Every structure is written in structure tokens, then in C-alpha cells.
Amino acid sequence: MANESQQQHYKKLQTLLKELPWYVEEYIDHKRRKLSAASLLNYCHDYKIFFNWIMAEQLYEGKATDIPLELLEKLTVQQVEGFLHALQCQLHNKEITVNRKLSALKSLFNYLQNIAETRDLQPYLNRNVMAKIEFNELKDSMETIANKMEGKILLGDEYENFRRFIANDYGEFIKDNKKLVNFYTLNKERDTSIVSLILGSGLRLSEVVNLDLDDIDFKKFSARVIRKGNKEQYVYFSNIAMDDLQEYLKIRETRYQVEKNNKALFVAATMGPKGKSRRLTGRSIEKIVEKYATAFGKPSLSVHKLRHSFATRYHAEINDVPKLRRQLGHSSIQTTMIYTHIRNDDLRSAVDKMDMPKE
Numbered sequence: 001m002a003n004e005s006q007q008q009h010y011k012k013l014q015t016l017l018k019e020l021p022w023y024v025e026e027y028i029d030h031k032r033r034k035l036s037a038a039s040l041l042n043y044c045h046d047y048k049i050f051f052n053w054i055m056a057e058q059l060y061e062g063k064a065t066d067i068p069l070e071l072l073e074k075l076t077v078q079q080v081e082g083f084l085h086a087l088q089c090q091l092h093n094k095e096i097t098v099n100r101k102l103s104a105l106k107s108l109f110n111y112l113q114n115i116a117e118t119r120d121l122q123p124y125l126n127r128n129v130m131a132k133i134e135f136n137e138l139k140d141s142m143e144t145i146a147n148k149m150e151g152k153i154l155l156g157d158e159y160e161n162f163r164r165f166i167a168n169d170y171g172e173f174i175k176d177n178k179k180l181v182n183f184y185t186l187n188k189e190r191d192t193s194i195v196s197l198i199l200g201s202g203l204r205l206s207e208v209v210n211l212d213l214d215d216i217d218f219k220k221f222s223a224r225v226i227r228k229g230n231k232e233q234y235v236y237f238s239n240i241a242m243d244d245l246q247e248y249l250k251i252r253e254t255r256y257q258v259e260k261n262n263k264a265l266f267v268a269a270t271m272g273p274k275g276k277s278r279r280l281t282g283r284s285i286e287k288i289v290e291k292y293a294t295a296f297g298k299p300s301l302s303v304h305k306l307r308h309s310f311a312t313r314y315h316a317e318i319n320d321v322p323k324l325r326r327q328l329g330h331s332s333i334q335t336t337m338i339y340t341h342i343r344n345d346d347l348r349s350a351v352d353k354m355d356m357p358k359e
Contacts, residue, residue, distance in 0.1 A: 009037035016044045020051060021067050023124060027111045036230045038206060046104040049091075053083050069112065075129045084133070095136040106130045152300040154199070154309040162301075163199060163240070166292050167192040173295050186255065186269060190280075191288050193241075193248035194266055195306065197223075200241030202310035202328050205303045207235075209282045211265040216245070227329040235327060311336075 017025045024047055028040055035043075051064045059079070060067050087093040087101060109130040116124045154162055167188065174180040198208060207225040215224040221242050222234040252258060256267045256277045264279035286303055293301035307328070314324050325336040 006037050009041050013037060013041045013044060016041065016048065019064060020044060020047055021065055023069060023112060023116070024108065026116065027108050030111060030115065034229060036226065036228060039228060039230075043104045043107075046101045047108065049087075049101070050083065050105060053086060057082075069124050072109070072112070072129075073125050073127050077129060077132050080129055080133050099135045102130075102133060102135060106133075152298075152302075152308075153305045153312060154298075154301070155312065158298070159199065159309060159313060162292070162296055162298075163192065163196055163244075165296050166195055167244075170292060170295055187288075189244075189248040189251055190266060191292070193244040194280075194285060195289065195292070196241045196244040197237055198303065198306040199310050200238030201235050202307050202314070203235060203237075204307065204329070205282050205285060207329075208266070208285065209280065212263040213265055214263060216265065218242070225329075228331065231329075233326075233329060235329075 013028070017028065024044070028044065031040060031043075048064075051067055054060055054067060054071070055064055057079075059075075060071055084098055084102065087098045088095070093101070109125065109128045112124040113126070113128040113131075114123065118124065171181065171184055171188070174184060194208065197203065201223065203223070203225065204227075207223075207227070210226065211223060216222075217224070217234065220234070220236075221239070222236045224232065224234055227233050252267065257270050258267055258277045262277055262279075266280040266285070267277045268280045268284060270277050289301065289303050289306065290299075293299055311324060311328055314327065315321070318324065321333065321336055325333050328336060330336045
């Protein structure tokens, strides 16, 4: 597994914690066993926004690192609602994003009130304002979310057509640009394998980035990943994904001049005469997908939409929500249920039959 990626997250986390009050670091230490470094880092980014807002509103004069627990205890519901309003109106956060930030704050305040204790066995907070704040009610129903998603994912023949486009047809699309042709020729096996793996497994972007050679079980057609919550899991992938992966592995070492100590599954080309091959970054994979998606005529397609495409096809063919939930690594089955509302042909057929004349 990509230990260097975890280490980078932890380094960023330690740097960010220096800008936050001491009790945040204590809370993060409490959560280390249950959450990944990436999740903890996201929490701290949310906390930084919150404490910066406290400073901007002049609720505390001094450094953000010195904001006392007493101030948190005295925050009013109106003040917190003002913060959430600022997230939406000033930072232009969507309702679902505001809910995520509120969830992070609720978790912190719950720790301070119900878990953390002073030497006198007293809670850090006697009053928890966040417990009084309700989440935004998302306006879109599952059906609405599914309908919006449907036009942005691969459906039917598009699934295989997009894979084939990357493997072969894109070369025809750029044939008049020698520079692009050379770059495509260098990377087409790798790019095909990445997209094929996501379409054949539903892996998250971070999970694909962190894959090492040793994480692939070639006999069981599965990949070892660290999912949200720092949980290890073996995720199955398709035969086609395995075929494309094998084709990429045939050229990986020689074409990318990979050093023996580089165990990253997906690597980037060397930079300069003395450059070393390196693990392909998440942003690089996003740009790869964006490039092919635009040329394919589906510019809204993204890495995450490839994951949605897999989930939609899986549900259509297997129709087993618990298994799909495990495959995707969802913590809540409600998230997985969205895919039960995409391409609901039975429902459409029933509605169509209502218009038929009765005999």
C-alpha cells in the first residue's frame, strides 16, 4: 500500500494542527485509529475555516490557536447559524457541503462534551451548541439526484465504447497532432487500464492512486485497498479490467523506466534525462479522464462519474444493494440506494402502459 501517501497526509495534518487550538489535536489523536489520514486532514481544514470565522467575526481577540473552550461553550445558536449562512453565501458551499462541515463540528463538540475529561473528571464542555443545530434538508430527492446523475455517466453501450475509445479510437481523433500522438502512444495502455479498473470495480480515485503492485491478487481478480475509516478491504474487479491491467504491466517497467524500489501500480513518465518515474497523482488521473471524456463527447464525465457508472451497471445486472454497498465501500446504505433510482425501466414501463387504450 502507498505508505508514502499516508505519510504525506500526516505531515500536512501535523502542519495544519499547529494552526488550531490544542483540544483539536487531542480530538484528532482520539480519532486516529478510526479514520484515515486523509479524512482527518479534511476535518482539520473544516475546523480551520470555523476558527478563522470566529476571528473574522471578532468573537475572540488573539491567535486562533488560543481560542479557549469557554468561548465554544458560550457560542449561541444564532452565531453558529450565522457561520453556516456564511458558508453558503460567502464561500458558496452547497447544502451537502455545509452538512459535511457541520458534521465535523458536531463530532468535535461531542468529543469535548461527552468523551474528553479534565483531571477532575469533568467534561471539557458543559454546554454543546452544535447539538442544537440541525442539518440542512437536502432539496433533491434520491430520484432527482439520480436523474441529474444519469446524463453525466456512462450507460448501455457507452460503457464499452468509452473504454475502446481510449484504447484505440482516440489516436484517430488526434492523428494530425504529432505531439499528442506521441504522448498518447506512450500512455494509452496505462490510461486504458486506469479507466477500465474504475469501470470494472468502482474504486475511488484515492484508492486507485494508492495501489501498489503487491495489492493486486491476480488469481482472485481483486485489489487490496484502504477504505474510508482506515479499513482494509479486498475489492473485486472485472475480467476486462484484468486484461487491460496485464497489457499495461507488460510495458510498465521498460516504458516508464521504473526503478525496482518503486512499487506504485500506476506511474508517470520520467521528467528530464535524470528524472525518476513516480506515482501518478490523483490530479493527473483526473486530467487524463477529462481529456478523453471531452474528446469522447461527454465532457461532464469525471473519475467519480466513472465510479457512478460502475455502480449503476452493477445494480442493473446484479440487483443486490448490500453487495454493491460493500463493493463501493459506503458507510451508509442510503448512499448506495441512489443507484436504485437510475434507469428504473420498470417504473417507466408502468407509466407508459397507463397511456395505452384499454380493450
